[in-house]
Amino acid sequence: MELYLDTANLTEIREIASWGVLSGVTTNPSLIAKEGRPFEETIREICRVVQGPVSAEVTALEAPAMVEQGRRLAALDEHVVVKLPTTQEGLKACKVLSSEGIPVNMTLIFSANQALLAARAGARYLSPFLGRVDDISWDGTELLREIVEIVQIHDLPVRVIAASIRHPRHVTEAALLGADIATMPYAVFKQLLNHPLTEIGLKRFMEDWEKAKL
Ligand code: E4P
Numbered sequence: 004m005e006l007y008l009d010t011a012n013l014t015e016i017r018e019i020a021s022w023g024v025l026s027g028v029t030t031n032p033s034l035i036a037k038e039g040r041p042f043e044e045t046i047r048e049i050c051r052v053v054q055g056p057v058s059a060e061v062t063a064l065e066a067p068a069m070v071e072q073g074r075r076l077a078a079l080d081e082h083v084v085v086k087l088p089t090t091q092e093g094l095k096a097c098k099v100l101s102s103e104g105i106p107v108n109m110t111l112i113f114s115a116n117q118a119l120l121a122a123r124a125g126a127r128y129l130s131p132f133l134g135r136v137d138d139i140s141w142d143g144t145e146l147l148r149e150i151v152e153i154v155q156i157h158d159l160p161v162r163v164i165a166a167s168i169r170h171p172r173h174v175t176e177a178a179l180l181g182a183d184i185a186t187m188p189y190a191v192f193k194q195l196l197n198h199p200l201t202e203i204g205l206k207r208f209m210e211d212w213e214k215a216k217l
Contacts, residue, residue, distance in 0.1 A: 004177065004178045004182055004183060004184060004185055005026035005027065005183065005184045005185075006024055006025065006026060006174075006184070006185060006187070006192070006195075007025070007026060007027040007028055007029055007056075007164070007184055007185070007186035007187070008025060008027075008028050008029075008186065008187065008188075008189060008192060009028075009029045009030075009031075009034070009166065009168070009186040009187055009188050010028065010030070010034055010188060010189055011030045011034040011035045011037065011038045011040075011045055011049065012034075012037075012038060012189065013045075013048060013049065013052065015189040016028060016049055016052050016053065017052055018189075019189065019192050020052055020053060025053060025055070026055050026056075026184070027053060027055040027056040027057060027058075027184070027186075028049050028053050028055075028056075028057045028058070028186075029057075029058040029086070029108070029130070029164070029166065029186040030045075030046070030049070030057070030058060030059060030060065030086075031060050031086065031110070032060055032062055035060075042059075043075075043076075043079055046059045046076065046079055046080070046083060047079050047080055050079070050080035050081075050082040050083065051080075053082065054082065055082060056082055056084045056106070056128075057080070057082050057083055057084065058083075058084045058085075058086040058108045058110075058128070059076045059079070059083050059084070059085065059086060060085075060086035060087070060088075060110065061073055061076070061085065061086065061087055061096075064090075064092060065092055066092040066093075066095035066096045066099070069087060069092060069093065069095075069096035070096045070099045070100060073085040073087070073096060073100045073105060073107070074100070074103075074105070077100070077105045084106045084107065084108045084127065084128060085100055085105055085106070085107050085108070086107075086108045086109075086110050086130075087100075087107055087108070087109055087110065088109075088110055088111045089109050089110065089111050089112050089117045089120070089121055093109065094120060094121070094124040095124075097109060097121065097124040097125055097126055098124045098125055101124065101125030101126065101127070102125065106127040106128070107125065107126045107127055107128070108126065108127065108128035108129075108130055108164065109121035109124070109126040109128065109129055109130065110130045110132075110166070111130070111132065112129055112130055112131040112132065112150070113131070113132060113135070113136060113146070114146070115146065115149040115150055115153055118131060118150040118153065118154075118163075119153060121161075122154070122159045122160075122161045126161055127160075127161060127162065128161065128162050128163075128164050128184075129150060129154075129161050129162070129163050129164065130164045130166040130186075131143070131146050131147050131150050131163070131164075131165065131166065132166050132167035133146070133147060133165055133166065133167050133168060133169070133173055133177070134167035134168060134169040134173070135167045136167075137169065143167070143173070144173070144176045144177075144180065147163070147165055147176075147177060147180050147182060148180050150163055151163055151180050151181045151182060155181070162183040162184060163181075163182045163183050163184070164182070164183065164184040164185070164186055165177035165180075165182040165184065165185040165186070166186050168185055168186065168187040168188070168191055169191070170191060170194070171191060171194045171195050173185070173187075173191075174187060174191065174195060
């Protein structure tokens with residue numbers, strides 16, 4: 004399973020990219036707005052750092068405008084993946100952009116049937132939102148399980164991104180369920196690595212090494 008950062012913050016992206024484990028980045032209008040920098044310039048810069056798929060979401064709501072904005076975003080860099088909401092207009096735009104060879108990530112997926120529709124419209128990526136499903140007392144990992152199973156049974160040419168990840172356990176569950184990618188906030192990425200026993204163990208190794216003075 005590949006690991007993506009879900010952020011538009013370049014400092015965070017540079018840090019995690021430096022670990023050598025970052026395969027891509029997803030953004031959305033809320034994440035872009037949080038940074039307060041020009042949208043297209045930010046996407047270009049993220050692409051330069053990541054050198055892997057970078058999802059940039061359209062803000063238009065009608066299919067023709069989504070297609071126009073999607074083409075413009077795709078022209079920014081070869082790594083751009085156009086992100087579209089899973090709505091009727093999003094499906095129409097997905098069909099057009101996909102048929103032009105532009106990779107599309109269908110976002111805001113909350114049901115297996117939405118995932119099926121997005122796949123039929125030619126999406127390259129499907130983004131079910133685990134955390135937001137959990138937030139309404141449903142089961143985000145169950146949604147992911149259904150979608151991964153449908154993709155596998157029907158051999159659909161899509162990659163499943165476990166999105167809206169809230170904690171490290173979501174990442175483990177996504178990997179066990181066979182998601183292709185997990186996209187997560189910076190804080191969760193850090194939590195994947197940090198473990199108190201690793202810190203304690205390293206401290207003890209260093210103390211013993213100092214005492215021995217070999
Ligand atoms: C996915 O691509 C979305 O940007 C993201 O995962 C949404 O997560 P949130 O529910 O934490 O906002």
